[in-house]
Amino acid sequence: MIERHLIRIKARHSLSMDEEQAIRDLVPAPRHVPRNSVIVREGERLEASTLLLDGLLCRYKDMPDGKRQITQIHVAGDFADLHAFTLKRLEHNIMTLTDCTLSRVPHESIRILVEQQPRLGRLYWFSTNLDASMNREWELSLGQRSAAGRLAALFCELHYRLAMIEMDGERFSLGMNQAQLADALGMTAVHVNRTLRLLRDQKLLDYHRGEATILDLKGLETLAEFDPGYLYLDADPL
Incomplete structure:
Protein backbone atom coordinates (compact mmCIF):
# COMPACT_ATOMS: atom_id res chain seq x y z
CA MET A 1 0.00 0.00 0.00
CA ARG A 119 18.74 13.20 2.98
CA LEU A 120 15.27 11.76 3.60
CA GLY A 121 14.76 14.64 6.00
CA ARG A 122 15.47 17.03 3.13
CA LEU A 123 13.09 15.13 0.83
CA TYR A 124 10.28 15.43 3.37
CA TRP A 125 11.13 19.09 3.90
CA PHE A 126 10.71 19.48 0.13
CA SER A 127 7.28 17.85 0.50
CA THR A 128 6.09 20.49 2.98
CA ASN A 129 7.49 23.25 0.75
CA LEU A 130 5.54 21.74 -2.16
CA ASP A 131 2.35 21.91 -0.09
CA ALA A 132 3.02 25.61 0.47
CA SER A 133 3.55 26.15 -3.26
CA MET A 134 0.21 24.51 -4.05
CA ASN A 135 -1.51 26.64 -1.41
CA ARG A 136 -0.17 29.80 -3.05
CA GLU A 137 -1.58 28.65 -6.40
CA TRP A 138 -4.97 28.07 -4.77
CA GLU A 139 -4.79 31.61 -3.35
CA LEU A 140 -4.13 32.89 -6.88
CA SER A 141 -7.20 31.05 -8.16
CA LEU A 142 -9.44 32.42 -5.42
CA GLY A 143 -8.20 35.97 -5.89
CA GLN A 144 -7.71 36.32 -9.64
CA ARG A 145 -9.20 33.52 -11.76
CA SER A 146 -12.73 33.53 -13.10
CA ALA A 147 -15.17 30.88 -11.91
CA ALA A 148 -14.50 28.77 -15.00
CA GLY A 149 -10.75 29.33 -14.58
CA ARG A 150 -10.87 28.15 -10.97
CA LEU A 151 -12.64 24.93 -11.89
CA ALA A 152 -10.32 24.37 -14.83
CA ALA A 153 -7.20 24.96 -12.72
CA LEU A 154 -8.37 22.54 -10.03
CA PHE A 155 -8.89 19.71 -12.48
CA CYS A 156 -5.63 20.46 -14.32
CA GLU A 157 -3.77 20.19 -11.01
CA LEU A 158 -5.47 16.93 -10.09
CA HIS A 159 -4.66 15.53 -13.52
CA TYR A 160 -0.93 16.13 -13.09
CA ARG A 161 -0.80 14.95 -9.49
CA LEU A 162 -2.66 11.71 -10.24
CA ALA A 163 -0.62 11.04 -13.37
CA MET A 164 2.57 11.47 -11.35
CA ILE A 165 1.60 8.57 -9.08
CA GLU A 166 0.66 6.47 -12.11
CA MET A 167 -3.09 6.82 -11.68
CA ASP A 168 -5.61 7.83 -14.33
CA GLY A 169 -5.53 11.61 -14.54
CA GLU A 170 -8.15 11.74 -17.29
CA ARG A 171 -10.97 9.92 -15.50
CA PHE A 172 -11.17 9.71 -11.69
CA SER A 173 -13.50 9.79 -8.72
CA LEU A 174 -13.15 13.03 -6.78
CA GLY A 175 -15.98 12.24 -4.39
CA MET A 176 -17.00 15.89 -4.00
CA ASN A 177 -20.54 17.10 -4.51
CA GLN A 178 -21.18 20.54 -5.98
CA ALA A 179 -21.48 22.12 -2.52
CA GLN A 180 -18.03 20.80 -1.60
CA LEU A 181 -16.59 22.06 -4.89
CA ALA A 182 -18.11 25.43 -4.00
CA ASP A 183 -16.35 25.30 -0.62
CA ALA A 184 -13.02 24.70 -2.39
CA LEU A 185 -13.47 27.39 -5.03
CA GLY A 186 -15.08 30.27 -3.16
CA MET A 187 -18.32 29.95 -5.15
CA THR A 188 -21.94 29.06 -4.50
CA ALA A 189 -23.23 25.61 -5.39
CA VAL A 190 -25.52 27.21 -7.99
CA HIS A 191 -22.55 28.97 -9.60
CA VAL A 192 -20.58 25.71 -9.61
CA ASN A 193 -23.49 23.96 -11.32
CA ARG A 194 -23.67 26.61 -14.05
CA THR A 195 -19.90 26.58 -14.55
CA LEU A 196 -19.73 22.80 -14.80
CA ARG A 197 -22.45 22.94 -17.46
CA LEU A 198 -20.41 25.54 -19.33
CA LEU A 199 -17.29 23.37 -19.28
CA ARG A 200 -19.30 20.35 -20.39
CA ASP A 201 -20.90 22.29 -23.24
CA GLN A 202 -17.44 23.43 -24.35
CA LYS A 203 -16.36 19.77 -24.28
CA LEU A 204 -13.61 20.45 -21.72
CA LEU A 205 -14.79 18.54 -18.64
CA ASP A 206 -17.63 16.26 -17.60
CA TYR A 207 -18.43 15.97 -13.89
CA HIS A 208 -21.29 13.83 -12.63
CA ARG A 209 -21.92 12.48 -9.14
CA GLY A 210 -18.32 13.02 -8.09
CA GLU A 211 -16.86 11.37 -11.20
CA ALA A 212 -14.60 13.57 -13.33
CA THR A 213 -13.71 13.05 -16.98
CA ILE A 214 -11.25 15.47 -18.54
CA LEU A 215 -12.27 15.79 -22.19
CA ASP A 216 -9.72 18.37 -23.33
CA LEU A 217 -6.72 18.96 -21.03
CA LYS A 218 -5.12 21.57 -23.28
CA GLY A 219 -8.40 23.44 -23.45
CA LEU A 220 -8.66 23.47 -19.65
CA GLU A 221 -5.06 24.68 -19.36
CA THR A 222 -5.74 27.51 -21.81
CA LEU A 223 -8.91 28.54 -19.99
CA ALA A 224 -7.14 28.60 -16.60
CA GLU A 225 -3.86 30.02 -17.96
CA PHE A 226 -2.45 27.02 -16.10
CA ASP A 227 1.29 26.51 -15.64
CA PRO A 228 2.22 23.31 -13.77
CA GLY A 229 5.59 24.75 -12.73
CA TYR A 230 4.39 25.23 -9.13
CA LEU A 231 4.10 21.42 -8.85
CA TYR A 232 7.87 21.03 -9.38
CA LEU A 233 7.34 17.93 -11.50
CA ASP A 234 11.03 17.82 -12.43
CA ALA A 235 12.63 18.71 -9.10
CA ASP A 236 16.41 18.35 -8.86
CA PRO A 237 17.98 15.66 -6.65
CA LEU A 238 18.60 16.79 -3.06
Whole structure:
Protein backbone atom coordinates (compact mmCIF):
# COMPACT_ATOMS: atom_id res chain seq x y z
CA MET A 1 0.00 0.00 0.00
CA ILE A 2 2.97 2.33 0.40
CA GLU A 3 3.81 2.13 -3.29
CA ARG A 4 2.03 5.37 -4.25
CA HIS A 5 4.09 7.25 -1.69
CA LEU A 6 7.32 5.79 -3.06
CA ILE A 7 6.26 6.54 -6.66
CA ARG A 8 5.52 10.14 -5.65
CA ILE A 9 9.01 10.56 -4.20
CA LYS A 10 10.81 8.74 -7.03
CA ALA A 11 9.07 10.88 -9.64
CA ARG A 12 11.20 13.80 -8.41
CA HIS A 13 14.14 12.27 -6.52
CA SER A 14 16.21 9.10 -6.61
CA LEU A 15 16.11 6.73 -3.64
CA SER A 16 18.77 4.26 -2.60
CA MET A 17 17.72 0.79 -1.54
CA ASP A 18 18.53 1.68 2.08
CA GLU A 19 16.44 4.85 1.89
CA GLU A 20 13.49 3.02 0.37
CA GLN A 21 13.65 0.36 3.06
CA ALA A 22 13.82 3.03 5.77
CA ILE A 23 10.59 4.55 4.43
CA ARG A 24 8.91 1.16 4.28
CA ASP A 25 9.94 0.50 7.89
CA LEU A 26 8.59 3.90 8.92
CA VAL A 27 4.94 3.24 8.04
CA PRO A 28 2.70 1.27 10.45
CA ALA A 29 -0.12 -1.03 9.38
CA PRO A 30 -2.81 0.81 7.38
CA ARG A 31 -6.42 1.32 8.38
CA HIS A 32 -9.50 1.95 6.30
CA VAL A 33 -11.67 5.02 6.90
CA PRO A 34 -15.04 5.71 5.23
CA ARG A 35 -15.72 8.85 3.21
CA ASN A 36 -16.70 12.10 4.95
CA SER A 37 -14.87 11.14 8.16
CA VAL A 38 -12.95 13.82 10.07
CA ILE A 39 -9.59 12.26 10.90
CA VAL A 40 -7.81 15.31 12.38
CA ARG A 41 -9.59 18.06 14.27
CA GLU A 42 -8.44 21.63 14.61
CA GLY A 43 -6.45 22.28 17.78
CA GLU A 44 -6.05 18.68 18.96
CA ARG A 45 -2.61 17.57 20.14
CA LEU A 46 -0.94 15.43 17.48
CA GLU A 47 1.75 12.83 17.99
CA ALA A 48 1.52 11.33 14.49
CA SER A 49 1.12 12.46 10.87
CA THR A 50 -1.28 11.00 8.30
CA LEU A 51 0.09 9.26 5.22
CA LEU A 52 -2.66 8.75 2.64
CA LEU A 53 -2.20 5.41 0.90
CA ASP A 54 -5.40 5.31 -1.17
CA GLY A 55 -8.31 7.68 -1.75
CA LEU A 56 -8.68 11.45 -1.41
CA LEU A 57 -8.56 13.74 1.61
CA CYS A 58 -9.15 17.47 2.06
CA ARG A 59 -8.04 20.09 4.53
CA TYR A 60 -10.68 22.63 5.54
CA LYS A 61 -11.56 25.42 7.96
CA ASP A 62 -15.00 26.28 9.31
CA MET A 63 -16.26 29.77 10.13
CA PRO A 64 -18.49 30.44 13.17
CA ASP A 65 -21.43 31.12 10.84
CA GLY A 66 -21.11 27.63 9.31
CA LYS A 67 -19.31 28.60 6.11
CA ARG A 68 -16.48 26.28 5.09
CA GLN A 69 -13.33 26.73 3.02
CA ILE A 70 -11.55 23.68 1.64
CA THR A 71 -7.90 24.68 1.41
CA GLN A 72 -6.27 21.63 -0.19
CA ILE A 73 -7.00 18.21 -1.66
CA HIS A 74 -4.62 15.32 -1.04
CA VAL A 75 -4.16 12.32 -3.33
CA ALA A 76 -2.73 8.87 -2.62
CA GLY A 77 0.92 9.05 -1.60
CA ASP A 78 0.64 12.41 0.17
CA PHE A 79 1.50 13.13 3.78
CA ALA A 80 -1.58 15.22 4.58
CA ASP A 81 -0.17 16.81 7.73
CA LEU A 82 3.58 16.27 7.80
CA HIS A 83 3.83 19.85 9.07
CA ALA A 84 2.23 18.60 12.29
CA PHE A 85 5.60 17.01 13.06
CA THR A 86 6.83 20.45 14.11
CA LEU A 87 3.54 22.28 14.79
CA LYS A 88 2.02 19.52 17.00
CA ARG A 89 -1.48 20.86 16.32
CA LEU A 90 -3.26 22.14 13.23
CA GLU A 91 -5.37 25.25 12.72
CA HIS A 92 -7.61 23.27 10.35
CA ASN A 93 -9.40 19.93 10.03
CA ILE A 94 -8.68 16.98 7.73
CA MET A 95 -11.53 14.91 6.26
CA THR A 96 -11.81 11.98 3.87
CA LEU A 97 -13.53 12.79 0.58
CA THR A 98 -13.69 9.15 -0.53
CA ASP A 99 -13.22 5.85 1.26
CA CYS A 100 -9.55 5.98 2.24
CA THR A 101 -6.69 3.81 3.36
CA LEU A 102 -4.21 5.64 5.53
CA SER A 103 -1.46 5.14 8.05
CA ARG A 104 -0.67 7.24 11.12
CA VAL A 105 3.11 7.63 11.37
CA PRO A 106 4.34 8.51 14.90
CA HIS A 107 6.34 11.72 15.13
CA GLU A 108 8.97 9.91 17.16
CA SER A 109 9.51 7.54 14.23
CA ILE A 110 9.83 10.51 11.87
CA ARG A 111 12.36 12.13 14.22
CA ILE A 112 14.50 9.01 14.26
CA LEU A 113 14.28 8.67 10.48
CA VAL A 114 15.43 12.21 9.69
CA GLU A 115 18.27 11.95 12.22
CA GLN A 116 19.50 8.65 10.81
CA GLN A 117 18.75 9.53 7.14
CA PRO A 118 19.43 13.29 6.72
CA ARG A 119 18.74 13.20 2.98
CA LEU A 120 15.27 11.76 3.60
CA GLY A 121 14.76 14.64 6.00
CA ARG A 122 15.47 17.03 3.13
CA LEU A 123 13.09 15.13 0.83
CA TYR A 124 10.28 15.43 3.37
CA TRP A 125 11.13 19.09 3.90
CA PHE A 126 10.71 19.48 0.13
CA SER A 127 7.28 17.85 0.50
CA THR A 128 6.09 20.49 2.98
CA ASN A 129 7.49 23.25 0.75
CA LEU A 130 5.54 21.74 -2.16
CA ASP A 131 2.35 21.91 -0.09
CA ALA A 132 3.02 25.61 0.47
CA SER A 133 3.55 26.15 -3.26
CA MET A 134 0.21 24.51 -4.05
CA ASN A 135 -1.51 26.64 -1.41
CA ARG A 136 -0.17 29.80 -3.05
CA GLU A 137 -1.58 28.65 -6.40
CA TRP A 138 -4.97 28.07 -4.77
CA GLU A 139 -4.79 31.61 -3.35
CA LEU A 140 -4.13 32.89 -6.88
CA SER A 141 -7.20 31.05 -8.16
CA LEU A 142 -9.44 32.42 -5.42
CA GLY A 143 -8.20 35.97 -5.89
CA GLN A 144 -7.71 36.32 -9.64
CA ARG A 145 -9.20 33.52 -11.76
CA SER A 146 -12.73 33.53 -13.10
CA ALA A 147 -15.17 30.88 -11.91
CA ALA A 148 -14.50 28.77 -15.00
CA GLY A 149 -10.75 29.33 -14.58
CA ARG A 150 -10.87 28.15 -10.97
CA LEU A 151 -12.64 24.93 -11.89
CA ALA A 152 -10.32 24.37 -14.83
CA ALA A 153 -7.20 24.96 -12.72
CA LEU A 154 -8.37 22.54 -10.03
CA PHE A 155 -8.89 19.71 -12.48
CA CYS A 156 -5.63 20.46 -14.32
CA GLU A 157 -3.77 20.19 -11.01
CA LEU A 158 -5.47 16.93 -10.09
CA HIS A 159 -4.66 15.53 -13.52
CA TYR A 160 -0.93 16.13 -13.09
CA ARG A 161 -0.80 14.95 -9.49
CA LEU A 162 -2.66 11.71 -10.24
CA ALA A 163 -0.62 11.04 -13.37
CA MET A 164 2.57 11.47 -11.35
CA ILE A 165 1.60 8.57 -9.08
CA GLU A 166 0.66 6.47 -12.11
CA MET A 167 -3.09 6.82 -11.68
CA ASP A 168 -5.61 7.83 -14.33
CA GLY A 169 -5.53 11.61 -14.54
CA GLU A 170 -8.15 11.74 -17.29
CA ARG A 171 -10.97 9.92 -15.50
CA PHE A 172 -11.17 9.71 -11.69
CA SER A 173 -13.50 9.79 -8.72
CA LEU A 174 -13.15 13.03 -6.78
CA GLY A 175 -15.98 12.24 -4.39
CA MET A 176 -17.00 15.89 -4.00
CA ASN A 177 -20.54 17.10 -4.51
CA GLN A 178 -21.18 20.54 -5.98
CA ALA A 179 -21.48 22.12 -2.52
CA GLN A 180 -18.03 20.80 -1.60
CA LEU A 181 -16.59 22.06 -4.89
CA ALA A 182 -18.11 25.43 -4.00
CA ASP A 183 -16.35 25.30 -0.62
CA ALA A 184 -13.02 24.70 -2.39
CA LEU A 185 -13.47 27.39 -5.03
CA GLY A 186 -15.08 30.27 -3.16
CA MET A 187 -18.32 29.95 -5.15
CA THR A 188 -21.94 29.06 -4.50
CA ALA A 189 -23.23 25.61 -5.39
CA VAL A 190 -25.52 27.21 -7.99
CA HIS A 191 -22.55 28.97 -9.60
CA VAL A 192 -20.58 25.71 -9.61
CA ASN A 193 -23.49 23.96 -11.32
CA ARG A 194 -23.67 26.61 -14.05
CA THR A 195 -19.90 26.58 -14.55
CA LEU A 196 -19.73 22.80 -14.80
CA ARG A 197 -22.45 22.94 -17.46
CA LEU A 198 -20.41 25.54 -19.33
CA LEU A 199 -17.29 23.37 -19.28
CA ARG A 200 -19.30 20.35 -20.39
CA ASP A 201 -20.90 22.29 -23.24
CA GLN A 202 -17.44 23.43 -24.35
CA LYS A 203 -16.36 19.77 -24.28
CA LEU A 204 -13.61 20.45 -21.72
CA LEU A 205 -14.79 18.54 -18.64
CA ASP A 206 -17.63 16.26 -17.60
CA TYR A 207 -18.43 15.97 -13.89
CA HIS A 208 -21.29 13.83 -12.63
CA ARG A 209 -21.92 12.48 -9.14
CA GLY A 210 -18.32 13.02 -8.09
CA GLU A 211 -16.86 11.37 -11.20
CA ALA A 212 -14.60 13.57 -13.33
CA THR A 213 -13.71 13.05 -16.98
CA ILE A 214 -11.25 15.47 -18.54
CA LEU A 215 -12.27 15.79 -22.19
CA ASP A 216 -9.72 18.37 -23.33
CA LEU A 217 -6.72 18.96 -21.03
CA LYS A 218 -5.12 21.57 -23.28
CA GLY A 219 -8.40 23.44 -23.45
CA LEU A 220 -8.66 23.47 -19.65
CA GLU A 221 -5.06 24.68 -19.36
CA THR A 222 -5.74 27.51 -21.81
CA LEU A 223 -8.91 28.54 -19.99
CA ALA A 224 -7.14 28.60 -16.60
CA GLU A 225 -3.86 30.02 -17.96
CA PHE A 226 -2.45 27.02 -16.10
CA ASP A 227 1.29 26.51 -15.64
CA PRO A 228 2.22 23.31 -13.77
CA GLY A 229 5.59 24.75 -12.73
CA TYR A 230 4.39 25.23 -9.13
CA LEU A 231 4.10 21.42 -8.85
CA TYR A 232 7.87 21.03 -9.38
CA LEU A 233 7.34 17.93 -11.50
CA ASP A 234 11.03 17.82 -12.43
CA ALA A 235 12.63 18.71 -9.10
CA ASP A 236 16.41 18.35 -8.86
CA PRO A 237 17.98 15.66 -6.65
CA LEU A 238 18.60 16.79 -3.06
